[in-house]
Amino acid sequence: MNTLSRTALPSELLVRLRAETPLVQCITNYVAMNVAANVVLATGASPAMVHAAEEVGEFAAIAGAVTINIGTLSPYWLEGMRRAAVAVREAGRPWVLDPVAHFATAFRRDAAVELLELKPDIVRGNASEILALAGAESRGRGVDSQDPVDAAREAAESLARSRGCVVAVTGEEDFVTDGERVARISGGSPLMPKVTALGCSLTCLTGAFAAISPEDGFAATVAAFACFAEAGETAHRQAAGPGSFAAAFLDALHALSPESLDAERRVRWA
Amino acid sequence: MNTLSRTALPSELLVRLRAETPLVQCITNYVAMNVAANVVLATGASPAMVHAAEEVGEFAAIAGAVTINIGTLSPYWLEGMRRAAVAVREAGRPWVLDPVAHFATAFRRDAAVELLELKPDIVRGNASEILALAGAESRGRGVDSQDPVDAAREAAESLARSRGCVVAVTGEEDFVTDGERVARISGGSPLMPKVTALGCSLTCLTGAFAAISPEDGFAATVAAFACFAEAGETAHRQAAGPGSFAAAFLDALHALSPESLDAERRVRWA
Amino acid sequence: MNTLSRTALPSELLVRLRAETPLVQCITNYVAMNVAANVVLATGASPAMVHAAEEVGEFAAIAGAVTINIGTLSPYWLEGMRRAAVAVREAGRPWVLDPVAHFATAFRRDAAVELLELKPDIVRGNASEILALAGAESRGRGVDSQDPVDAAREAAESLARSRGCVVAVTGEEDFVTDGERVARISGGSPLMPKVTALGCSLTCLTGAFAAISPEDGFAATVAAFACFAEAGETAHRQAAGPGSFAAAFLDALHALSPESLDAERRVRWA
Numbered sequence: 001m002n003t004l005s006r007t008a009l010p011s012e013l014l015v016r017l018r019a020e021t022p023l024v025q026c027i028t029n030y031v032a033m034n035v036a037a038n039v040v041l042a043t044g045a046s047p048a049m050v051h052a053a054e055e056v057g058e059f060a061a062i063a064g065a066v067t068i069n070i071g072t073l074s075p076y077w078l079e080g081m082r083r084a085a086v087a088v089r090e091a092g093r094p095w096v097l098d099p100v101a102h103f104a105t106a107f108r109r110d111a112a113v114e115l116l117e118l119k120p121d122i123v124r125g126n127a128s129e130i131l132a133l134a135g136a137e138s139r140g141r142g143v144d145s146q147d148p149v150d151a152a153r154e155a156a157e158s159l160a161r162s163r164g165c166v167v168a169v170t171g172e173e174d175f176v177t178d179g180e181r182v183a184r185i186s187g188g189s190p191l192m193p194k195v196t197a198l199g200c201s202l203t204c205l206t207g208a209f210a211a212i213s214p215e216d217g218f219a220a221t222v223a224a225f226a227c228f229a230e231a232g233e234t235a236h237r238q239a240a241g242p243g244s245f246a247a248a249f250l251d252a253l254h255a256l257s258p259e260s261l262d263a264e265r266r267v268r269w270a
Numbered sequence: 271m272n273t274l275s276r277t278a279l280p281s282e283l284l285v286r287l288r289a290e291t292p293l294v295q296c297i298t299n300y301v302a303m304n305v306a307a308n309v310v311l312a313t314g315a316s317p318a319m320v321h322a323a324e325e326v327g328e329f330a331a332i333a334g335a336v337t338i339n340i341g342t343l344s345p346y347w348l349e350g351m352r353r354a355a356v357a358v359r360e361a362g363r364p365w366v367l368d369p370v371a372h373f374a375t376a377f378r379r380d381a382a383v384e385l386l387e388l389k390p391d392i393v394r395g396n397a398s399e400i401l402a403l404a405g406a407e408s409r410g411r412g413v414d415s416q417d418p419v420d421a422a423r424e425a426a427e428s429l430a431r432s433r434g435c436v437v438a439v440t441g442e443e444d445f446v447t448d449g450e451r452v453a454r455i456s457g458g459s460p461l462m463p464k465v466t467a468l469g470c471s472l473t474c475l476t477g478a479f480a481a482i483s484p485e486d487g488f489a490a491t492v493a494a495f496a497c498f499a500e501a502g503e504t505a506h507r508q509a510a511g512p513g514s515f516a517a518a519f520l521d522a523l524h525a526l527s528p529e530s531l532d533a534e535r536r537v538r539w540a
Numbered sequence: 541m542n543t544l545s546r547t548a549l550p551s552e553l554l555v556r557l558r559a560e561t562p563l564v565q566c567i568t569n570y571v572a573m574n575v576a577a578n579v580v581l582a583t584g585a586s587p588a589m590v591h592a593a594e595e596v597g598e599f600a601a602i603a604g605a606v607t608i609n610i611g612t613l614s615p616y617w618l619e620g621m622r623r624a625a626v627a628v629r630e631a632g633r634p635w636v637l638d639p640v641a642h643f644a645t646a647f648r649r650d651a652a653v654e655l656l657e658l659k660p661d662i663v664r665g666n667a668s669e670i671l672a673l674a675g676a677e678s679r680g681r682g683v684d685s686q687d688p689v690d691a692a693r694e695a696a697e698s699l700a701r702s703r704g705c706v707v708a709v710t711g712e713e714d715f716v717t718d719g720e721r722v723a724r725i726s727g728g729s730p731l732m733p734k735v736t737a738l739g740c741s742l743t744c745l746t747g748a749f750a751a752i753s754p755e756d757g758f759a760a761t762v763a764a765f766a767c768f769a770e771a772g773e774t775a776h777r778q779a780a781g782p783g784s785f786a787a788a789f790l791d792a793l794h795a796l797s798p799e800s801l802d803a804e805r806r807v808r809w810a
Contacts, residue, residue, distance in 0.1 A: 031573045031589050033301045033342075037466035042512045047466070048371070049301050052344040055375035062374070072573075074592040074616070076344070101588070104602070105595035194794065196577035196587070241791025242582045251511025254464065303571045303612075307736035312782045317736070318641070319571050322614040325645035332644070346614070521781025524734065 007181065007269070008219040010226035010261035013209055017223075018044035022064035022211035024204060025088075027051045027081055029071025029100065032200035035246070039201040042253040043227055045208035056080040057087035064211025067204050068120070069098035070111055078111050085118040094121035094210040094217055098203035103132035121217045122166040122210060123159065124203045127152035130169050134159040149175050157182075166217040168206070170199055174225045178218040184268045185222065187229025189236035191245045198249075202228050226261040227253060277451065277539070278489040280496035280531035283479055287493075288314035292334035292481035294474060295358075297321045297351055299341025299370065302470035305516070309471040312523040313497055315478035326350040327357035334481025337474050338390070339368035340381055348381050355388040364391035364480040364487055368473035373402035391487045392436040392480060393429065394473045397422035400439050404429040419445050427452075436487040438476070440469055444495050448488040454538045455492065457499025459506035461515045468519075472498050496531040497523060547721065547809070548759040550766035550801035553749055557763075558584035562604035562751035564744060565628075567591045567621055569611025569640065572740035575786070579741040582793040583767055585748035596620040597627035604751025607744050608660075609638035610651055618651050625658040634661035634750040634757055638743040643672035661757045662706040662750060663699065664743045667692035670709045674699040689715050697722075706757040708746070710739055714765050718758040724808045725762065727769025729776035731785045738789075742768050766801040767793060 023046045028036050033049050040047035050059045053076065060066050066088040068081045088095045097120035102112035112133065116123075125133065127147035134155035149171035156167040160179035168176040174185040192198050202224060209220035231252035239245035261267070293316045298306050303319050310317035320329045323346065330336050336358040338351045358365045367390035372382035382403065386393075395403065397417035404425035419441030426437040430449035438446045444455040462468050472494060479490035501522035509515035531537070563586045568576050573589050580587035590599045593616065600606050606628040608621045628635045637660035642652035652673065656663075665673065667687035674695035689711035696707040700719035708716045714725040732738050742764060749760035771792035779785035801807070 029589070030300055030570055031577050034304060034466060034574060037301050038512065038516075041464050041466055048374075049299070049342055050374075051342065052377065054345065055343075055377035058375040058377075072589055072591065073595070075594065104588075104590075105598040107592065107595035107598075194581050196574060196581055239791075240788075241794040242578065243787035243790025243794075246578075246790075247513035247517055247787055248510075250513025250516075251509075254511040254513075300570055304574060304736060307571050308782065308786075311734050311736055318644075319569070319612055320644075321612065322647065324615065325613070325647035328645040328647075517783035517787055518780075520783025520786075521779075524781040524783075 008213060008216065010223040010267065011258035013213055013219060013223035014044070014227065014256060014258045014261060016212050017209060020212050021046050022208055023048060023062070024208040024211055025050055025059055025063035025066045025084065026204045026207065027056070027077070027084055028067065028069040028200050028204060032069065032071060032197035035197045036201040036204040038250055039253060040204050040208050042250045043205055043208065043256070045211070047204060051077055051080045053079040053083055057083040060084045060087035061091045063088065063093065065093055065207040065214070066095040067098065067207035068095060068115060069100055069200050069203055070102065070108060070115070071100040071200060073108060073111055081115060082118065085115060089119065094214045096120060096122040096124060096203055096207045096210060098124050098200060099129055099133055100200070102129060116163065120165055122168065122206055122221055124168040124170065124206055124221070126199065127169055127171055130159065130167060131155045149173055166221050168221045168225065170202065174229070176218065176221050176225060181218055182270055183222045185225040185229050185266065187266055188232035189245065191236060191239060191242050192232055194242040195246050222267060223261070226267050227256055229266055230260055231256060278483060278486060280493040280537065281528035283483055283489065283493040284314070284497065284526060284528045284531060286482050287479060290482050291316050292478055293318060293332070294478040294481050295320055295329055295333035295336045295354065296474040296477065297326070297347070297354055298337065298339040298470050298474060301341060302339065302467035305467045306471040306474040308520055309523060310474050310478050312520045313475055313478065313526070315481070317474060321347055321350045323349040323353055326354040330354045330357035331361045333358065333363065335363055335477040335484070336365040337368065337477035338365060338385060339370055339470050339473055340372065340378060341370040341470060343378060343381055351385060352388065355385060355390070359389065364484045366390060366392040366394060366473055366477045366480060368394050368470060369399055369403055370470070372399060386433065390435055392438065392476055392491055394438040394440065394476055396469060397439055397441055400429065400437060401425045419443055436491050438491045438495065440472065444499070446488065446491050446495060451488055452540055453492045455495040455499050455536065457536055458502035459515065461506060461509060461512050462502055464512040465516050492537060493531070496537050497526055499536055500530055501526060548753060548756065550763040550807065551798035553753055553759065553763040554767065554796060554798045554801060556752050557749060560752050561586050562748055563588060563602065564748040564751055565590055565599055565603035565606045565624065566744045566747065567596070567617070567624055568607065568609040568740050568744060571611060572609065572737035575737045576741040576744040578790055579793060580744050580748050582790045583745055583748065583796070585751070587744060591617055591620045593619040593623055597623040600624045600627035601631045603628065603633065605633055605747040605754070606635040607638065607747035608635060608655060609640055609740050609743055610642065610648060611640040611740060613648060613651055621655060622658065625655060625660070629659065634754045636660060636662040636664060636743055636747045636750060638664050638740060639669055639673055640740070642669060656703065660705055662708065662746055662761055664708040664710065664746055666739060667709055667711055670699065670707060671695045689713055706761050708761045708765065710742065714769070716758065716761050716765060721758055722810055723762045725765040725769050725806065727806055728772035729785065731776060731779060731782050732772055734782040735786050762807060763801070766807050767796055769806055770800050771796060
């Protein structure tokens with residue numbers, strides 16, 4: 001059995017996503033909420049931003065997947081995150097953790113550790129975040145990554161094996177692993193780090209793909225990343241700067257042709 | 271006396287809105303705040319996003335109208351909603367309720383019931399939301415409507431009569447009624463459901479029109495809906511997808527020609 | 541020693557901003573968060589939206605500057621603002637206050653007074669806000685200014701002297717003073733008041749410039765304002781309305797040529 005025969009291709013998963021329009025519950029930060037919802041809608045799924053501790057568990061039970069992002073954390077939101085993570089696992093559905101700048105403060109660090117204990121199926125971060133999460137040295141400062149993706153490769157594989165989850169690192173070339181399989185995704189645009197919350201939005205889209213591929217979070221993550229890489233490259237050709245890029249990027253996600261996602265220059269399996 | 275002689279036309283109300291730039295206090299969700307403020311500004315009114323329980327009542331007393339949307343509800347926000355609804359009624363000004371996905375959880379359901387008791391002048395929702403609010407069967411799931419507008423027509427009329435308010439249903443063709451009068455509004459774009467928070471923004475714009483037409487919430491609602499239908503159609507002609515649509519839509523609201531709103535293909539009174 | 545010899549030019553500060561990419565911690569309102577982060581990123585700095593009382597002080601100690609905006613205030617956020625202001629001063633770094641519509645309610649008024657006591661290095665507001673802050677008569681209503689900038693000139697100078705801070709008033713022509721020096725900045729676009737949260741975003745960008753020019757908040761403020769004036773004018777030439785303006789404005793900030801900022805038609809020192 002080779003890797004390709006057991007890992008669904010991005011094209012297959014995008015076709016299914018558009019056909020099934022999965023409901024993905026996104027607990028994300030205030031900066032990202034609007035753009036993340038638009039990213040999920042444009043690609044073809046149905047986002048719901050529901051975070052209140054009073055209802056988050058009940059909602060998680062009907063969602064196809066949950067995504068949790070600690071970008072603008074507070075104790076009340078953290079309580080909602082806990083309950084959502086527990087509820088979605090009880091429902092047997094996957095969830096994705098985005099530990100934004102978790103190394104920056106003790107409050108954030110403790111939250112990331114606690115959420116990691118609630119067993120996310122997928123963890124997505126930039127190189128600084130993944131390095132710090134794996135206990136390695138990171139040059140992280142603020143919310144923008146200060147480390148190259150390559151530096152986080154080993155940390156990602158180690159984290160994936162020790163936690164039994166998929167770990168995905170975004171950067172110039174993205175890196176996704178479940179501890180056994182590995183994929184590298186190329187594309188995107190140098191303008192992407194100049195548009196806020198695209199990483200957070202990718203976490204939400206990863207959740208949408210996980211909802212239709214709960215049995216294989218690795219394939220789901222690669223599919224979401226391939227969509228971003230392809231749409232980012234398309235948008236780059238049309239953009240005059242980060243403002244026009246943001247609009248063109250949503251247009252490109254909406255117009256994605258599934259076949260374009262599987263090209264070898266886009267995804268390298270290994 | 272025929273319907274046209276007692277119901278102000280959208281064109282008249284848009285001219286007045288731009289001349290009077292009413293202050294509309296919008297308590298809306300985190301996803302919608304930015305786009306809703308931009309929608310209200312582009313059309314010609316003055317939005318204020320003020321929600322804190324500590325000040326919401328004092329602010330409501332100076333606002334021309336209040337809009338309340340339960341999209342990203344929490345107990346603290348609910349308390350602000352209660353106080354704002356009470357204060358705006360005491361000030362003799364109208365308020366608009368947008369019961370986003372109120373059927374999804376008990377917390378949300380209870381909040382919608384409680385707010386409905388505080389006598390909104392106008393209720394705006396998608397077909398699933400209006401059906402569920404009227405106690406009918408709905409196929410609602412998450413925040414996107416699963417029911418056609420036609421299915422909600424009777425529910426809307428029944429709700430309008432029993433509650434003594436205007437009820438407005440958005441969908442491919444919009445439906446507005448005060449229990450006696452009925453209007454159907456056509457236009458818009460199939461891209462609109464692919465852009466998040468446009469429904470929530472329409473609620474805020476409906477509040478802006480209600481501020482200049484407090485004596486006739488039906489006419490105010492039809493005017494707001496006609497603006498959306500017209501601007502959506504214009505934007506559709508220029509858009510390459512949901513990202514460019516969102517920008518073109520604000521441009522189109524800003525450039526709206528009042529006369530274009532009254533065309534029979536846009537609004538059918540009956 | 542003339543004014544020019546001791547005040548760094550906008551061009552110099554923009555070159556340094558892009559080279560140093562300072563980390564600016566922005567506590568701003570829900571409406572502004574996304575656009576403010578994009579404005580700061582597009583111009584060349586690194587924004588972090590961190591507000592929780594539990595971590596705001598720890599984060600402020602690593603930030604180059606802090607900005608505080610009371611747009612969507614609540615008691616929990618106010619506590620975070622207090623702690624951030626105290627921490628950033630202890631760290632010897634500057635902070636910027638944006639007292640949005642502080643005259644509208646008692647809650648907001650008290651918050652502005654309290655924050656002013658925590659000694660902001662720079663205060664930015666529209667004419668109505670600065671007039672009211674200086675104790676003068678204002679026609680303020682809601683969040684949009686009802687007073688011309690000229691009416692606030694004396695109030696700004698008096699406030700700058702009594703508080704020992706820079707005071708900046710935005711409007712058709714902007715006015716910046718530290719009580720001794722004065723600058724007027726021209727440019728921008730009549731579409732800017734039709735796009736929500738641009739003023740709030742300018743506050744965040746002012747913080748980014750203050751981070752690289754902590755010793756001279758006046759020069760930092762003028763530089764941020766010159767960027768807005770120049771980018772606003774550029775975007776105006778490309779925009780069809782407020783929606784396309786918002787995207788073109790970010791593109792223009794990203795493409796700013798430093799030299800263009802110092803032209804006499806842009807900044808008048810006196």
